[in-house]
Amino acid sequence: xxLKDLLSxxxxxxxxxxxxYTSMRPIEERPGSPSYRGxxxxxxxxxxxxxxxxxxxxxxxxxxxPVEKYSGNKGDSxxxxxxxxxxxxWCALCVDMCTAxxxxxxxxxxxxxxxxxDFMFVAGVEEKHWQxxxxxxxxxxxxxxxxxxxxxxxxxxxxxxxxxxxEVVKGYDVEQAKKEADRCIECGMCVATCPAHMDVPDYIKxxxxxxxDEGLRLMYRTNPFPATCGRICTRRCESVCPxxxxxxxxxxxWLKRHIVDQVxxxxxxxxxxxxxxxxxxxxxxxxxxxxxLSAAYYLRKKGYEVSVYEAQDKAGGMLRYGVPGYRLPDSGxxxxxxxxxxxxxxxxNNTRIGTDISFESLLNxxxxxxxxxxxxxxxxxxINGEDHPRVLSGLQVLADxxxxxxxxxxxxxxxxxxGNVAMDASRVSRRLGADVTxxxxxxxxxxxxxxxxxxxxxxxxxxxxTQAIPVEIMDAPDEKQVIIKWGExxxxxxxxxxxxxxVLQEDRMHEDTYDCIISAIGQGSNLDYLSxxxxxxxxxxxxxxxxxEYQHTSLEKVFVGGxxxxxxxxxxxxxxxxxxxxxxxxxxxxPEMYTELDQxxx
Amino acid sequence: xxxxxxxxxxxxxxxQQAADFYTSLAGRAEKAGMKEVxxxxxxxxxxxxxxxxAVKTGEHELxxxxxxxxxxxxxxxxxxxxxxxxxxxxxxxxxxxxxxxxYELYSDMAEKVPESQLKEVLAGLAKEEAKHKLFxxxxxxxxxxxxx
Numbered sequence: 001x002x003l004k005d006l007l008s009x010x011x012x013x014x015x016x017x018x019x020x021y022t023s024m025r026p027i028e029e030r031p032g033s034p035s036y037r038g039x040x041x042x043x044x045x046x047x048x049x050x051x052x053x054x055x056x057x058x059x060x061x062x063x064x065x066p067v068e069k070y071s072g073n074k075g076d077s078x079x080x081x082x083x084x085x086x087x088x089x090w091c092a093l094c095v096d097m098c099t100a101x102x103x104x105x106x107x108x109x110x111x112x113x114x115x116x117x118d119f120m121f122v123a124g125v126e127e128k129h130w131q132x133x134x135x136x137x138x139x140x141x142x143x144x145x146x147x148x149x150x151x152x153x154x155x156x157x158x159x160x161x162x163x164x165x166x167e168v169v170k171g172y173d174v175e176q177a178k179k180e181a182d183r184c185i186e187c188g189m190c191v192a193t194c195p196a197h198m199d200v201p202d203y204i205k206x207x208x209x210x211x212x213d214e215g216l217r218l219m220y221r222t223n224p225f226p227a228t229c230g231r232i233c234t235r236r237c238e239s240v241c242p243x244x245x246x247x248x249x250x251x252x253x254w255l256k257r258h259i260v261d262q263v264x265x266x267x268x269x270x271x272x273x274x275x276x277x278x279x280x281x282x283x284x285x286x287x288x289x290x291x292x293l294s295a296a297y298y299l300r301k302k303g304y305e306v307s308v309y310e311a312q313d314k315a316g317g318m319l320r321y322g323v324p325g326y327r328l329p330d331s332g333x334x335x336x337x338x339x340x341x342x343x344x345x346x347x348x349n350n351t352r353i354g355t356d357i358s359f360e361s362l363l364n365x366x367x368x369x370x371x372x373x374x375x376x377x378x379x380x381x382x383i384n385g386e387d388h389p390r391v392l393s394g395l396q397v398l399a400d401x402x403x404x405x406x407x408x409x410x411x412x413x414x415x416x417x418x419g420n421v422a423m424d425a426s427r428v429s430r431r432l433g434a435d436v437t438x439x440x441x442x443x444x445x446x447x448x449x450x451x452x453x454x455x456x457x458x459x460x461x462x463x464x465x466t467q468a469i470p471v472e473i474m475d476a477p478d479e480k481q482v483i484i485k486w487g488e489x490x491x492x493x494x495x496x497x498x499x500x501x502x503v504l505q506e507d508r509m510h511e512d513t514y515d516c517i518i519s520a521i522g523q524g525s526n527l528d529y530l531s532x533x534x535x536x537x538x539x540x541x542x543x544x545x546x547x548x549e550y551q552h553t554s555l556e557k558v559f560v561g562g563x564x565x566x567x568x569x570x571x572x573x574x575x576x577x578x579x580x581x582x583x584x585x586x587x588x589x590x591p592e593m594y595t596e597l598d599q600x601x602x
Numbered sequence: 603x604x605x606x607x608x609x610x611x612x613x614x615x616x617x618q619q620a621a622d623f624y625t626s627l628a629g630r631a632e633k634a635g636m637k638e639v640x641x642x643x644x645x646x647x648x649x650x651x652x653x654x655x656a657v658k659t660g661e662h663e664l665x666x667x668x669x670x671x672x673x674x675x676x677x678x679x680x681x682x683x684x685x686x687x688x689x690x691x692x693x694x695x696x697x698x699x700x701x702x703x704x705y706e707l708y709s710d711m712a713e714k715v716p717e718s719q720l721k722e723v724l725a726g727l728a729k730e731e732a733k734h735k736l737f738x739x740x741x742x743x744x745x746x747x748x749x750x
Binding site: 417542 | 632633635638639671672673674677678679680689690691695736740743744745746747748749750
């Protein structure tokens with residue numbers, strides 16, 4: 001070895017100080033073509049976290065991660081997509097599928113980092129310089145991977161409809177239902193939103209599969225009133241369905257009804273196969289509305305002997321006496337109730353607690369009592385002249401119509417209110433041949449009634465006068481008539497940020513004459529069947545019970561639910577209250593059935 | 603009542619009387635939950651009283667120039683018989699009408715006295731009562747006029 005060989009390693013070091021022959025960025029950066037499919041953009045405030053991008057991604061490059069900012073918002077899962085650029089192939093299926101239209105691709109394609117983990121990012125949440133990139137790939141507005149419009153429901157025309165009390169909605173046939181079911185993307189946002197957490201995607205799948213037995217079984221797991229809810233549910237599920245963001249939401253209510261329509265009542269027992277093992281305990285239920293009968297159904301399934309006490313001559317509560325037949329025919333309601341009764345639930349009609357039987361005797365005779373007595377007392381307007389004989393209550397008009405009695409409304413009526421009772425009373429009045437004017441103190445957009453009901457009332461030629469505040473009822477020259485004095489209102493912003501409030505304009509008053517005034521401004525509870533001592537032991541606020549866990553009250557044996565114990569006052573919430581109370585009553589009466597672990601999980 | 607202190611003492615006494623009135627109604631309440639509601643009203647009146655005490659000591663200023671929304675809900679409702687077993691709706695009507703009466707009293711007095719600091723105080727008290735009326739009328743709007 002000569003001296004040069006010995007020194008050569010040291011010569012190499014001098015290269016360290018020379019200009020390198022390679023470079024970090026070997027090519028000059030060029031912008032992507034205008035429609036290049038580059039890095040993802042997500043408008044995170046528009047995204048609802050439905051997870052369709054995650055489901056459709058063929059490379060498993062998208063997972064949904066919680067983002068605190070969006071947690072707890074209505075119709076938002078609180079999740080946002082995180083992209084893994086170790087897997088993504090930029091096919092843009094996620095963009096094509098995005099229900100909210102919030103996902104798109106920028107034309108940015110250069111991203112260097114020494115950290116592999118950097119290439120997983122939550123688009124629209126983690127700051128990236130391409131978030132506001134105007135170029136790249138967008139889905140054409142007219143292009144959808146699923147049909148954006150729902151299959152139209154065949155209905156009676158408004159003219160046919162007001163001829164009588166026939167059901168307005170005709171229901172889907174099998175082919176229509178399958179087409180509608182095909183639009184469901186199975187995201188499950190509906191399940192989270194439904195008060196009863198019905199397994200909507202799976203029962204819709206049963207329609208696609210043609211397996212109606214399975215559909216019925218799935219529905220009865222959480223709701224023993226599918227024929228009813230398939231017609232009159234307030235369908236919060238549909239209000240959050242992400243398919244509705246860029247089209248029509250899935251017709252979940254009509255699909256539910258379709259399953260029930262396809263199954264004959266005589267097959268229920270075979271399909272649902274509710275084998276009951278008696279457990280020897282007895283529960284009394286007060287009120288045979290959806291809350292009471294839901295509790296009765298789930299308690300009976302657990303082996304309880306259940307007696308339901310009902311003041312009216314038929315079971316169903318407001319579903320029978322407050323919802324007109326053109327929306328919910330007795331045949332639909334009875335299909336639900338008859339199955340519950342077939343399991344051995346005893347309903348004692350025409351039995352009023354507090355009058356025919358004391359509440360205390362129920363407490364003595366039964367192992368537990370469930371109260372679900374609803375809101376049966378119409379609120380009064382408290383204006384001068386309200387006790388005029390030509391002022392009727394909306395609830396009474398509906399009850400009369402449901403029982404085949406003539407409510408005696410005359411030919412020209414004014415209905416006061418903007419809730420479902422007001423809309424139903426108006427539409428019933430149209431069917432009884434009257435011209436109807438609805439007076440409502442706020443705007444149509446403020447009406448608590450179902451928007452479909454409002455539209456149908458308008459289609460049936462009910463005139464809605466908004467921002468109209470009744471101030472006095474007066475005698476008319478003809479004693480069969482009545483005069484209502486009302487004033488126009490201006491909507492004013494609430495200084496504390498609440499909903500806009502109507503303010504009477506005293507210089508714009510009107511007086512109109514009608515054959516009757518139907519007051520439908522709300523309902524309250526009647527708790528007179530409970531003694532003062534019992535009432536004092538139950539937590540009651542503004543006429544409603546405020547139950548604790550599992551609908552339990554501070555009275556050991558007493559559970560409560562339905563409209564009289566919640567603020568939503570709809571059938572599906574009452575049904576869930578009843579189901580939840582049944583779980584609570586079972587835990588209370590048979591604690592040995594539940595391990596500590598169970599109790600922790602629940 | 604000619605001095606500012608006298609009129610403030612009167613107003614403070616009125617708030618205390620209102621608190622006592624609701625406490626006494628609560629003692630007679632039959633319906634479930636009414637006792638709590640009426641005691642809450644009594645607490646609200648005590649808060650009004652505290653505010654006026656703070657005005658008297660100079661810790662809080664009245665705002666006679668402030669515009670207060672008048673929903674005019676109570677103006678057209680019939681009087682409630684306080685000796686009956688009252689409901690939630692009754693309780694709110696009683697409260698709204700009491701606040702309205704107080705508002706009108708101070709407004710009338712303010713109109714009748716000549717321009718002075720006293721007039722300012724009376725107008726300020728009227729605005730305070732208008733705010734109390736708005737509070738109860740908003741409650742009525744939210745809790746009773748739900749479907750209306």
